[in-house]
Amino acid sequence: MKKRYGYDKKALKGLGYTKFLTEVHERNKIIEAQPEEEIVSKYNANILAERLHPRAQYVKVAEVTELKDARRFKLVPDKERGTERLAFFRAGQYVTVRVIIGKTDEAGDGPTDTLKSGMSSGTESVMIRPYSLCSAPMSALGEAPFYEILVKKVPDGFVSSWILENWKPGSEAVLSGPLGNFYYQDLRDAEHVIAAAGGSGITPFLSMAGAVKDGTEKFKLTILYGCRTEADILLKQELDELASHDGIRVVYVLSDEEKTGYEHGFISAELIRKYADETDFSLFACGPAAMYDFLKKQAEALKLPRRLVRFEVSGGARNIAADPGFPKEKLGESYELKLLVHGEMIVTKCRAEETVLTAIERAGVHAPSECRSGECGFCRSRLISGEVYIPADTDKRRMADARYGWIHPCTSYPVSDLEIEVYPVDAV
Ligand code: FES
Known part of the structure; x- marks a missing residue:
């Protein structure tokens, strides 16, 4: 149903409103003559915002280049899944890769035993990891747009190992839009x-x-x-x-x-x-x-x-045992982690050496995250009870959040049993 846009005659009295009222009728006629679709989606600003900051970009692996201890992946838009073009970015930005671990992939290979360790059987976890774009921004434009990312083999790397094992030419992937502030800004930077x-x-x-x-x-x-x-x-x-x-x-x-x-x-x-x-x-x-x-x-x-x-801090794994501020007596401890998700309680474990976000993901809760370095605030969650350690250089919370019990689980390490309210997102 289209809504007619009314007016208040009293409010317009004395303003010479006859002409104005005619224009209201004309405007309503023009609005009603438009096709039945959301008028707001036609605003150029909205179209531009969606192009620059898409919620998800569906891509396919087009090429895999073997490097010494890494692989370089060329990713192209997956038009069949609705991604016609790739978002432009600033050189230095990253995208996050979202993968479901614990689910059989298209090639029929499931995750390895190493990857499964720590996940309860049947658990399906959405894992999100940031990767810097290594292609030049212009590669995202033109007739044959593409992104390139480099994934390095990391000992015990959960998602990197999964990507290296599973991504082949033709594999499907889901990316975020470009993110991060690690780029040149001429008002601030030197030449x-x-x-x-x-x-x-x-x-x-x-x-x-x-x-x-x-x-x-x-x-x-x-x-x-x-x-x-x-x-x-x-x-x-x-x-x-x-x-x-x-x-x-x-x-x-x-x-x-x-x-x-x-x-x-x-x-x-x-x-x-x-x-x-x-x-x-x-x-x-x-x-x-x-x-x-x-x-x-x-x-x-x-x-x-x-x-x-x-x-640049996005997503770097941290050896918390080497952090001078971390209470050493807590190393090796494993704490109970209660997750309040849409009113339901999920109970899991979190080791002192791992971030709370890692434990949440392993429990199969689709927690939002992007930077994994405390910066973007996507993972912001409410700490109901318990205590966490947050390295000072990754504590990017607003002052009010820090004061009233909000944490960024991506840079929070448990030092007691915890209870946290999490606001999950849709799986990929
Ligand atoms: S994922 Fe960005 S602050 Fe946690």
Whole structure:
């Protein structure tokens, strides 16, 4: 039923409303002549918002490239499942991959015994993990759009192992829209970006280099890529090709090997200064947690303004046992975790060394999450009782949330039995 838009004659009295009233009738006629569909969905702003921030993007694996200890996946829109195009993104952003573990996949392979461990039999868990986009943003546009992500083999990696075992050309996948703030912002950043990368942390910088190369981004990029040995460098040929373009430089920093043409040691303040060659630069970092500990000290020594220092934190696994603030006597403990979900109570276990979110997912509850690093707030849940440990650098809650018992389970570790209210989302 269409709604007629009325007016208040009294309110309009004295405003010369005769002409206005005629226009109301004209407007109603135009509205009623429109086809029976939601008028609001036709607003350009809504169409643009849906294109830039889709709730889900259905894709297919088009290509798999084998790397040393990783695989690179090329993902294309799955038109049969309704994704006609891919959302544009900023170089440095990530997408989350949503997979159902515990469900037989299309190729007939179920999860391995290792993956099943900790999941009660018959449990089907929706797992969400962020992966930086390594293709240049322009790849998402045009006639043959695609994204590329790189998935590294991680010991005990739950979702990465599943993806590496199950994704083949033709496999279906579900992604979020592009997310994250790890990208160049010309109002805030200097014109020169020093990018400190470690291991598979090279991926967002690969995308940035691609964007500088094709002119999408207009800053100078120097990548300092830290690896143990030359053999550990990922995508060297591609990086060398990118470095042949104006505005892009790649320097390999080997910690365990001395070789001509390579820097030796770590990405120190001294090395950063050497390649900064201007006083003003932004420092972006992406890599393992151990590299961050070192780099944070270097950033302090460089006395860079806070706005010029950016550490990518999305989804990095954390060794909580090495966190100086974590109560050591709690290590090895396993706590009861009660989950209040739509008024029903689910009881499970959570180890002190794992995040509450991991335990929630393992229990088969489709908890919302995106960044897995405390930043986006998607996993926000109510702590009814109990105590959690939240590493200070990942506590990105609003002050009111912290005060009134809300937590981000992705960066919360149990230090007592817990009761939490969770607000699940639809499975993929
Ligand atoms: S998933 Fe982003 S804050 Fe928890």
